[in-house]
Amino acid sequence: MMKPRLIIFDEPMLYTEGLSKLLRQSKIFNTVDICNSPEALSEQLTVETPEFLMISSNIVILTEIYKLVEDIITHYKDTKIIIIGNGYDITDIRRLFDKGIKSYLDRNSSYDEFLKSIQALLLDETYLCEYVKEKMLDFMSQKQGRGKFQMRDSLTKREVEILKLICDELSSKDISEKLFISINTVETHRKRILSKLNVKNSIGVVRYAMENHMID
Structure with missing residues (x-):
């Protein structure tokens, strides 16, 4: 079975590069790409649509995340979206799932929980963080x-x-x-x-x- 591709849409670069290195070492993904602008993300999605996309609240505000998720699901319905939130309330998280995300983690979620969410998504399940x-x-x-x-x-x-x-x-x-x-x-x-x-x-x-x- 072909390993999935992951795009990380986040900043700062020091953090994202460190995370991508850890994920490459885990050998879960075939490729791990980093985007730190909407333009770069749009280009990456067009060039090679990933199976997984992680979007962080560090780089876009919640209202923009709603629209971004809608757009991505419309054009790339097979991409599983993981949101890294910033203390969002339950109604906001519910709306994100309604828009089509498959996993929600919060800023205090650990790397191990991130891996746990990936394993759930690989089994076609949804994931909600422990927090x-x-x-x-x-x-x-x-x-x-x-x-x-x-x-x-x-x-x-x-x-x-x-x-x-x-x-x-x-x-x-x-x-x-x-x-x-x-x-x-x-x-x-x-x-x-x-x-x-x-x-x-x-x-x-x-x-x-x-x-x-x-x-x-």
């Missing part, structure tokens, strides 16, 4: 504690516990071992959670929470 997941879960817990967290059918205490573990990317087997319950029981809880939220998977849980303003 945003924690922010979402904290909000949900606070609402639950105050009795103000509502959905079509309220989650039980156990379901909220399992939901958090699902968001931590634990498998049913891992959850069963952690909570000392059977895998069948975990699967039953999982199905009930998805049913109550009216979603198909854990990504759907995140999107449901965003769309219904459960998280700030």
